[in-house]
Amino acid sequence: MSHHHNPFVKKLLALFKKTHEDDKDKESSKYPSALNAKYEIGEKTLGVGSFAVVKECTNRITNEKCAVKIILKKVIAGKQQMLDSELDILTKVHHEHIVSMHDIFESNDAVYIITDLCTGGELFQRIVERGTYTEAMAADLVRQILEGLAYLHSLDIVHRDIKPENLLFKTPEEDAELLITDFGLSKLLKNNNEVLTTACGTPGYVAPEVLLGTGHGKPVDLWSVGVIMYTLLSGYTPFYGEDQNELFDSIMKAEYEFDEEYWGDISIEAKNLINKLLTFNPTERITAEEALHDIWITGETDNDINLAPNVRKGFNNRRTLRSIVAAVTAINKLKLED
Numbered sequence: 001m002s003h004h005h006n007p008f009v010k011k012l013l014a015l016f017k018k019t020h021e022d023d024k025d026k027e028s029s030k031y032p033s034a035l036n037a038k039y040e041i042g043e044k045t046l047g048v049g050s051f052a053v054v055k056e057c058t059n060r061i062t063n064e065k066c067a068v069k070i071i072l073k074k075v076i077a078g079k080q081q082m083l084d085s086e087l088d089i090l091t092k093v094h095h096e097h098i099v100s101m102h103d104i105f106e107s108n109d110a111v112y113i114i115t116d117l118c119t120g121g122e123l124f125q126r127i128v129e130r131g132t133y134t135e136a137m138a139a140d141l142v143r144q145i146l147e148g149l150a151y152l153h154s155l156d157i158v159h160r161d162i163k164p165e166n167l168l169f170k171t172p173e174e175d176a177e178l179l180i181t182d183f184g185l186s187k188l189l190k191n192n193n194e195v196l197t198t199a200c201g202t203p204g205y206v207a208p209e210v211l212l213g214t215g216h217g218k219p220v221d222l223w224s225v226g227v228i229m230y231t232l233l234s235g236y237t238p239f240y241g242e243d244q245n246e247l248f249d250s251i252m253k254a255e256y257e258f259d260e261e262y263w264g265d266i267s268i269e270a271k272n273l274i275n276k277l278l279t280f281n282p283t284e285r286i287t288a289e290e291a292l293h294d295i296w297i298t299g300e301t302d303n304d305i306n307l308a309p310n311v312r313k314g315f316n317n318r319r320t321l322r323s324i325v326a327a328v329t330a331i332n333k334l335k336l337e338d
């Protein structure tokens with residue numbers, strides 16, 4: 001995996017690390033007593049998202065290892081009532097490709113969500129580390145995302161924030177299951193679009209109707225799957241701009257290409273499904289349930305060419321996803337602190 005962060009990103013990460021470490025001492029005494037009574041919070045930070053810090057914890061009774069997601073109330077949209085009822089619903093959601101929420105606790109300035117622990121890392125991290133990687137393997141990953149989404153959508157829950165950092169492998173094993181995390185939380189957060197607009201060149205997983213302000217229903221999640229599928233097969237994102245306006249224009253025009261250099265060996269079935277997912281009009285876009293029956297997903301395509309070198313090249317030569325993600329995360333985290 002490449003660690004060629006540019007100086008700007010390095011600086012941000014260093015700054016972030018400092019901010020976060022300073023925070024830690026204050027934090028331990030701040031955990032609500034109900035949380036402390038039931039779970040032991042570990043020191044280790046599992047990850048940092050745009051809105052939350054995630055740590056490992058252990059259920060004191062069952063000894064089960066879990067994750068605790070700490071969201072500062074600063075970033076939660078006004079109404080606490082909405083939060084409570086929404087979160088209540090989310091704890092009832094259980095599926096093999098969804099990270100379950102076990103418990104929710106509150107303090108004056110944070111909400112603590114206890115979830116399944118995923119130890120296998122984020123989606124793209126794992127792909128880049130892999131030696132071989134085929135279309136069939138990509139199809140298997142996309143199928144798991146679609147199964148989770150079809151379930152959420154059947155409960156009328158729209159995820160709204162499907163992106164690689166919210167897709168985690170359950171274990172480090174080769175054949176580990178992929179799980180969707182963070183479902184239903186995005187609407188609790190204020191100015192969700194701000195995340196998108198903070199950094200130039202942020203990979204946009206967001207659907208055009210969200211940017212246009214004309215829609216935010218279930219189809220937005222399928223668009224994001226389209227962006228992820230495109231990226232899984234090529235190593236770079238379909239939409240790009242020199243700055244934020246250009247990126248948004250590119251998304252809103254829904255114009256993307258299958259550049260021959262990267263897409264020459266990719267099956268026509270894969271491109272067809274991407275086209276059905278990255279369909280501008282949300283009412284014409286394929287649904288999760290329909291996509292699960294697509295020929296590319298059901299595995300009738302037989303493309304076992306090793307994509308790993310290509311995808312790695314895409315990652316390195318193009319919009320170096322990891323550093324972009326890291327920069328955005330750091331920027332947003334810094335914003336939480338001021």
Ligand code: ADP
Nearest residue numbers: 046047048049050051052054067116117118165
């Ligand atoms: P945010 O909503 O702020 O983006 P996330 O829920 O995506 O926060 O968590 C941030 C990071 O923490 C993730 O990208 C992942 O690396 C790590 N993480 C989140 N949930 C878990 C979990 N259940 N198990 C292990 N690591 C997790």
Ligand code: MG
Nearest residue numbers: 049165166182
């Ligand atoms: Mg997240």
